[in-house]
Amino acid sequence: MAPIIELKNVTKEFKVLNRREGLKGSLRDLFSRDYKTVRAVDNISMSIEQGEIIGYLGPNGAGKSTTIKMMTGVLEPTSGEITVDGTVPYYNRAKNAQKIGVVFGQRSQLWWALPLVESFKLLKDIYMIEDKPYKDMLALYQSLVDIEPLLHKTVRQMSLGQRTLSDILAAFLHDPKIVFLDEPTIGLDVSMKSKIRTLIHALNKEKNTTVILTTHDMGDVDALCRRIAIIDKGKMLYDNDIEHLKGFFGSYRTLKIRTDGDHKIQAEAIRAELPDFSVSADDEWISVLVDEDRQKVIDVLGQLQKSYDIRDMQLNEISTEEVIRKIYEEGVQ
Amino acid sequence: MKRKGLGFYLRIYVKILAQDIKSKMSYRADFFISTIGMICTNIAGFITFWILFRNFPSISGWNYYEMLFLYGFSLISLTPVQCLFDNNWSLRSYVYSGDFIKYCFRPINLFFYFQSEVFDIKGLGQLAFGIGTLVFAWVKIGLAFTPLMLLKLIVFLITASLIMIALQNAASATCFWIQNSFYILDLAYRFRDFAKYPVTIFSPVFKFIFTFIVPIAFIAYYPSLVILRPDTVPVLSWLSPVIGVVFFWLSYKFWMYGALKYNGTGS
Numbered sequence: 001m002a003p004i005i006e007l008k009n010v011t012k013e014f015k016v017l018n019r020r021e022g023l024k025g026s027l028r029d030l031f032s033r034d035y036k037t038v039r040a041v042d043n044i045s046m047s048i049e050q051g052e053i054i055g056y057l058g059p060n061g062a063g064k065s066t067t068i069k070m071m072t073g074v075l076e077p078t079s080g081e082i083t084v085d086g087t088v089p090y091y092n093r094a095k096n097a098q099k100i101g102v103v104f105g106q107r108s109q110l111w112w113a114l115p116l117v118e119s120f121k122l123l124k125d126i127y128m129i130e131d132k133p134y135k136d137m138l139a140l141y142q143s144l145v146d147i148e149p150l151l152h153k154t155v156r157q158m159s160l161g162q163r164t165l166s167d168i169l170a171a172f173l174h175d176p177k178i179v180f181l182d183e184p185t186i187g188l189d190v191s192m193k194s195k196i197r198t199l200i201h202a203l204n205k206e207k208n209t210t211v212i213l214t215t216h217d218m219g220d221v222d223a224l225c226r227r228i229a230i231i232d233k234g235k236m237l238y239d240n241d242i243e244h245l246k247g248f249f250g251s252y253r254t255l256k257i258r259t260d261g262d263h264k265i266q267a268e269a270i271r272a273e274l275p276d277f278s279v280s281a282d283d284e285w286i287s288v289l290v291d292e293d294r295q296k297v298i299d300v301l302g303q304l305q306k307s308y309d310i311r312d313m314q315l316n317e318i319s320t321e322e323v324i325r326k327i328y329e330e331g332v333q
Numbered sequence: 334m335k336r337k338g339l340g341f342y343l344r345i346y347v348k349i350l351a352q353d354i355k356s357k358m359s360y361r362a363d364f365f366i367s368t369i370g371m372i373c374t375n376i377a378g379f380i381t382f383w384i385l386f387r388n389f390p391s392i393s394g395w396n397y398y399e400m401l402f403l404y405g406f407s408l409i410s411l412t413p414v415q416c417l418f419d420n421n422w423s424l425r426s427y428v429y430s431g432d433f434i435k436y437c438f439r440p441i442n443l444f445f446y447f448q449s450e451v452f453d454i455k456g457l458g459q460l461a462f463g464i465g466t467l468v469f470a471w472v473k474i475g476l477a478f479t480p481l482m483l484l485k486l487i488v489f490l491i492t493a494s495l496i497m498i499a500l501q502n503a504a505s506a507t508c509f510w511i512q513n514s515f516y517i518l519d520l521a522y523r524f525r526d527f528a529k530y531p532v533t534i535f536s537p538v539f540k541f542i543f544t545f546i547v548p549i550a551f552i553a554y555y556p557s558l559v560i561l562r563p564d565t566v567p568v569l570s571w572l573s574p575v576i577g578v579v580f581f582w583l584s585y586k587f588w589m590y591g592a593l594k595y596n597g598t599g600s
Contacts, residue, residue, distance in 0.1 A: 074437045097440040109435040111349075111450070113356035122352070125345050126441055154356070 002086075003047040004177060004210050005071060010080035012041040012066050012234075040066040042234035043080070050177065051208040053200075055215065055225035055242070063234040064214045068180055071212070072102055085177055098127065101171030101179040106186060108163050109170065110155045116166050117151040120173060127174035134173075141169055144202050145195065161192035168196065172203050178210040179203075185220055197223040218317070230327060237327045249326060251292040252318040255300060256285040259308045266308060273307070274300065285314070289322055337441065345441070346449050353452045364454070371458040375408075379466075382529075393533045399561055400530075402470035407528045407553040408463030410493030414501055415456030418448055421505035425515060428508050433595060443592050444585060474561070482560065489556030492577035496551050497525060499577075499584035506584070509591030521547075528552035544569065551576055 015035045041063045048054055058064050069075040070082055073089030073096045082089060089096040102109070110119045124134050141147050147169065150162055158166065164184060171179050181200070185193045201224055204211050213224060221228060221242065228245065230238040238245065259266060267281035270288065277300075278289045288304075290297050297315060304310065318326075358364060382404060386397045395403070424447070427433040436447050476482065504521035508514035524547055532540050532550040543550040555570040 069434075072438060074434060093437065094440045094442070097438055100438070102438040104435070107432055107435055109438065111352065114352050118352050122345070122348060125348060126439055 004050045004085055005046070005048040005212075006081075006083045007044055007046045007067075007071075008081045010041060010044045010067070010070065010077045010082060011039065012063075012070060012075065013078045014038045014040055039234050041070070041077070041231075044231070044234075044236045045080075046229060046236070046239060048210060048212070050210055051204070052227060053204055053211040053213060053224050055213050055221040055228040056231070057215065057221070057228055058231040058237075062232045064231060065182070067231070068182060068212065068214065072100060072180060073097065098174070099177050101174070101176040102182075103164070103167045103171045103180070103184055104182045106160075106183075108155055108167055110163075110166060112156045113154055115152045115154050116147075119155065119166075119170065120151075123170060123173050129174050133175060137173055137175065140206060144199055145169075161188050161196075164188065165192075165196060165199070168199060172207070172209065175207055176209065178212065181211060181213045181215075183215055183217075184213070185215065185217055193217075193219065194223075200224060230323075232327075245323065249318050249323055252322070252326070253290050253292060253297050254314075254316040254318060254322060255288045255290050255297055256314040256316065257288075257301075257304060257308070257310050258285055258312040259310055269307075270304065273303070289318065289326075342442070342445055346445075349449045350452050353450070354454060357452075357454055367455050368458055371455040372462075375459060375462045379404075379462075393531050395531050398470045398473040399557075401466055402474065402561060403531065403553050403557050404529050405463050405466030405468075405470055406490070406493070406557055407525070408459055409467060410463075410490050410552055411497055411525060412456045412460040412463065413494040414497045415459060416453050418498055418501060419453035419456075420448055420451040421501050422518065423451070424505045425508040425513075425518070428595060429512065433592075436592075444589055447592075476560070485559055488574055489559060492574045493552045493556055495577035495581040496548055497528075499580040500524065500547065500549070502581075502584035502588045506588040506591045509595050524549050525552065528554070530554075548576060548580065 014037070016038050044063075044067065056064055056067070066075065070077050071084060071089060073084075073091075073093035076090040084096055085099050087096055087099075110116070111122065114122075120138075123129070129137075138147075145165065150158070150166060153162070155163060155166065168181070168184060171181075184200070185196055188196065197220060200211060200213075203209060204224075211224070213220060215221060225242055227240065228238070228242050229236065263281040263283065263286050267279050267286050270286065271279045274288065276294055277291065280287050288300060290300050301310075301313070382400075386400065392400060424433070427436075436443055439446055471478070500521050501518070504518045505514065507517050511517075527535075527543065528549045532543050532554045535543065540550075551569075551573045555567070555573050558566050558570045559573075
């Protein structure tokens, strides 16, 4: 079967004015033609099958949003080709929009002043959904989450969690082939997060919808994605099964300690003491990324305890940011 | 995919408007206060006009009732832009914050979807004022009321509305390129005050500008001539409907060009 989304050597460049400093510089900028080209997405190829849930990860400014904007037809790539279900999104924005659903974490696309059910009715008209599939979809929603109390509430009155939930339901309403979810669980509490993950999972199962999920929350990825793609500085760093990746980094733990005294200075000392591990520090914590294959966390802690007065500690799984940093620094074999 | 024709858009538009009005009515205090505000604005405008004419019996050969006609005509022709295209005022903030992108994900015309979202009900008060003034002036001047006159009136009211809408579209679309387009929009908004006066009172330079560059003279002056002075109508008056349509179409293209060029802020 042909892939539902195909990206071939996609590159997107933006022209950005070289800004000068100060008021005088700003005045000169008014007349400046001094542009530099920034490559937001650099030669990315990817192919996604119908029904997949793919986690699209990367730090802020990595090029995720730009890629999604190109796939949704809002932006045109500088070079390369994209096809979404056989059409080129940026040449047929409206036609493409009929086949996709989009949720941007904190930007509701629903009508603020309307009760949810009225928004749904408008969407039914806009997407020309027939009565039967519309009713079936509402019944399916009802079986997955209790939407009845939401239906008659205006979006304005909803909590962030309810609004996100509504936005996701609205995105799936016309039974699109692909749904793009940009940080759907951002800012939500634990129970809402899990509710939303369950919902996405169920809708994907039930309708075989392809889901492209961008997130910074590893919990989302663990709950939903079998495959992840990692992008940084516009380049694709990794595109494979998540199990594969965990194999690489499963033995990593982040050990965070809090001590008296200046964290920056102490981090320097720890770095000298533990040359194998990456050490970073902020006002709150000194973080040591420990590879347990080399040395047990408990041993590292023991070693540190001898030299420093540890007031508090935390032990974390390796975070998305750290995975990406590691991949970026060391590559993937 | 089925083709989405005029009927489709009209049906959706009516539904969205109905919802919007319904939700606005539910904020009762807001509704009444803004209605009172609108009435006060109109009364104030009218008083200014009246005081002016207590001091000058006529302006450039236009007498009080003829000027009143022009005034009423411009009020009516400003209603559509006020009621149906009010979201243009918010475009700037949508673009600035990056929220504009949400309009790009629906399988319908972008311009339509954006404008359909807001219906400013206050404009209806203005419409009532305009009709009242126009009818009063019509009777006082002693104009005949024939089907032909009515047809002329309707055609030229539509023309005038199109030009005002076009002016606002073009002004608001500048925000796709420049950050603070408020001043341009505000300028366009203020221009419409000049529409209430016969263009002959301005110096040749402004007369030229208001006819060919920012064609506000077409909002009330040239159309009114057709009805008030049918014997001495300049060719430009008869051209108004064409100019209205062309200008609206150009502003739509300009708006869409800006919108498609727009690429949102990072998120």
